[in-house]
Amino acid sequence: MDKVIELKNQKTTLIKVLIYVKKYWIYIFLSIISAGISVASSLYILTLIGKAIDCIAGVNNVDINGLTSVLISIGIFIGTTAIFQWIMNVYNNRIVYNVISDIRKEAFEKIETLPLKYVDSHSYGEIVSRVIADVDQFADGLLMGFTQFFTGVITILGTLIFMFKESVPIAFVVVCLTPISIFAASFIAKKTYSMFKLQSEIRGEQTAFIDEMIGNQKVVQAFSHEAESSKDFEEINLRLEKASLNAVFFSSITNPSTRFINGLVYTGVGIFGALSVINGNLTVGVLTSFLNYANQYTKPFNEISGVVTELQNSLACAQRIFELIEEKSEVPDSPDAKELNNIKGEVVLKHVDFSYNPNKKFIEDLNISVKPGQRIAIVGPTGCGKTTIINLLMRFYEVDNGCISIDGHDIYEIKRKSLRTNYGMVLQDTWLKSGTIRDNLIMGKPDATEEEIINAAKLAHVHNVIKRMPQGYDAIISDDGESLSQGEKQLLCIARVMLCLPPILILDEATSSIDTRTEIKIQRAFETMMKGRTSFIIAHRLSTIKDADLILVMRDGKIIEQGTHNGLLEKKGFYYDLYNSQFDYSS
Known part of the structure; x- marks a missing residue:
């Protein structure tokens, strides 16, 4: 039951995030275009590398002119890739920091309209932690998501197109092994969300404690309460350490497991490709390009699995921020509320x-x-x-x-x-x-x-x-x-x-x-x-x-x-x- 509620909360939080992001759709569109051009250029470089290898693969048959032409093309496409990656990062930063600015502004405005009852019942440090630390964590995950998710998805689609163009059987081998990697990443991601949420909550508690101790340092020292304060802090810190280690440990399994599966994909491509070269169906250059495509195809899964893990942390932080933003404000003034002028004071x-x-x-x-x-x-x-x-x-x-x-x-x-x-x-x-x-x-x-x-x-x-x-x-x-x-x-x-x-x-x-x-x-x-x-x-x-x-x-x-x-x-x-x-x- 708790898992169902957790998944529902996660989905709801993601929808809320997308509502904030939707406002900057023009930047998203430009970022996707830039990512597409960048990925297309980087993938075409792999084809050019294969052609360069074919230019020098024959015995006493090196095509210098052809090789020079290919190397010049590689240089041009490397420059194109770098420029559009930079443009994509610029737009991604604009999206993220505009969204974060909107959320922080809304959170602060909410604090100003919260009933005093809420402020009195929550520690100041915990509220500050939501607006500062949790928003920073959310920003890191969101930026990583935009930076790697767009390029990752486009890279996967692009490499599939190139691989099917070169060899349909080998491409099918890659596609058939892909779901295993996706399942592994998804399984681990679901497990880590609750751990990251607990980490955020304890971090808020720690911030509140530090704020309280620093704000009342004179009283702490006057009553020689330093040892007890350190003991209380150590207890909170140990709980944070345990929660953080659990979250990081389980999330860190994602990358090795997907890398192992991706290694199997690469091995499968190598074996089938080598047999195709022996049978004369592929050239050495094309096989080299194919192996690079296979490597490029599996690489985004590692990155996306890392992004998914980071997003679990981000969504856990985002949920705490939205809980604050969605708190009930003080009862609003009635539509026909009056202004008091020149009152007597009864x-x-x-x-x-x-x-x-x-x-x-x-x-x-x-x-x-x-x-x-x-x-x-x-x-x-x-x-x-x-x-x-x-x-x-x-x-x-x-x-x-x-x-x-x-x-x-x-x-x-x-x-x-x-x-x-x-x-x-x-x-x-x-x-x-x-x-x-x-x-x-x-x-x-x-x-x-x-x-x-x-x-x-x-x-x-x-x-x-x-x-x-x-x-x-x-x-x-x-x-x-x-x-x-x-x-x-x-x-x-x-x-x-x-x-x-x-x-x-x-x-x-x-x-x-x-x-x-x-x-x-x-x-x-x-x-x-x-x-x-x-x-x-x-x-x-x-x-x-x-x-x-x-x-x-x-x-x-x-x-x-x-x-x-x-x-x-x-x-x-x-x-x-x-x-x-x-x-x-x-x-």
Whole structure:
């Protein structure tokens, strides 16, 4: 049953590949024409070699003029073969790298539209492995396929025509032995596909592990976890070694087995040809040409068997790429989705249910009503659902039941881009992209003036930090901001939001990495920024949210208390215990 499914998957993957290739049919046509001319020229050289031998085969009867003429012809056809082989390779490269470019582009576009649920449930390294390593492996197999498959098939057909023209009986000997070679190659190829697929999967796992370890090297070293990491890597590496050895070993049997069968073909041609020469049916030159044709005829079977083996690896990699491309994108905007313009900032959640795992309920019947310009603080122990609410507001995740509305508009009736443009987020986990400081600041407002950029940086108290850099706002930083401290990176993220000033703000532990003195200054900047804007503030340091208009206290996905800071303290409930626990140093 598994073999049937495997063959079906293989066939489906091949069809998908051909759909991508079909777009470049003109290059395929030109490549086949070039291959045909190249093969025809190379095969005719074998006939000319036979004629050259006949020119010198007779005793005291060497035809110098005839030999010279034949040698000149051989030189011309060798040049023709080389030129058209080069042209064929040029077109093959264009086909392959255009196809690979299309696939990579489509894969990256898919990643940008994947729901956050998929990204959260797959390691980044494994996704990267599909887009980079698997596509490279696929490209190698596809290029080999085009380069050798076209010439191989045309060579086989061409040599058959030439052989039947010279001697029908000997040609039949060759044809009768051919199916054995094809059967051997096909049998081994079917066995190796699953092995190459397993190899690709383990390679993706290894890439993910390496990415994780390098990205968190400081933590690994801080906890002296190097030995355990090396042990885990060795285990993955050994599995990859075993899978690779199995795949390569079984695939490598293809070439020797087809060569053995092809050797039998060559032997058969030699025996029948020699008898024909003795009987006077063939000349020595024609026999020489025939033996060369037999050798040329069997050679493509060795090459094609190698191509088939490589294609097993390529198709296994292609299947993993197409699995990514065919993943369900996030729910598309409805055709009549609206643009949000000049919103006031009224946010309402009604009877919202949401679970990360369908079998485990998390948020049930959540109701929140936020008036325009209100500051809403969301507090509670780790894992209570604070960040989940933000994910639902931004439509990073879709609610299971209920509705969320902004200014009376259901967020599912609003275009995602429009919805998210009206939010400004500063998260605990900072994110900067490779490029200049300026590039990072203007992400939310690409048309910002220099004056606006500097004012936002000053408000975020990061202007002096930027000016200390050799190139100031044009300083290049890497995607993880290696040259910056965690606090400086967070200040840049704050400046980015202060530059675009959207009507709704989300501050998720926005000052967690900033020193106390700078935090006080930032809080003042936030005060100015939040005036007239609806703000959602997630904080573990409860002293930072005393002035919030409404504090929502969450526990296990539910709001268990709500009110102002002083009102909640007077109740002496869960918030009271949570607040006072921050000042309890008795332990």
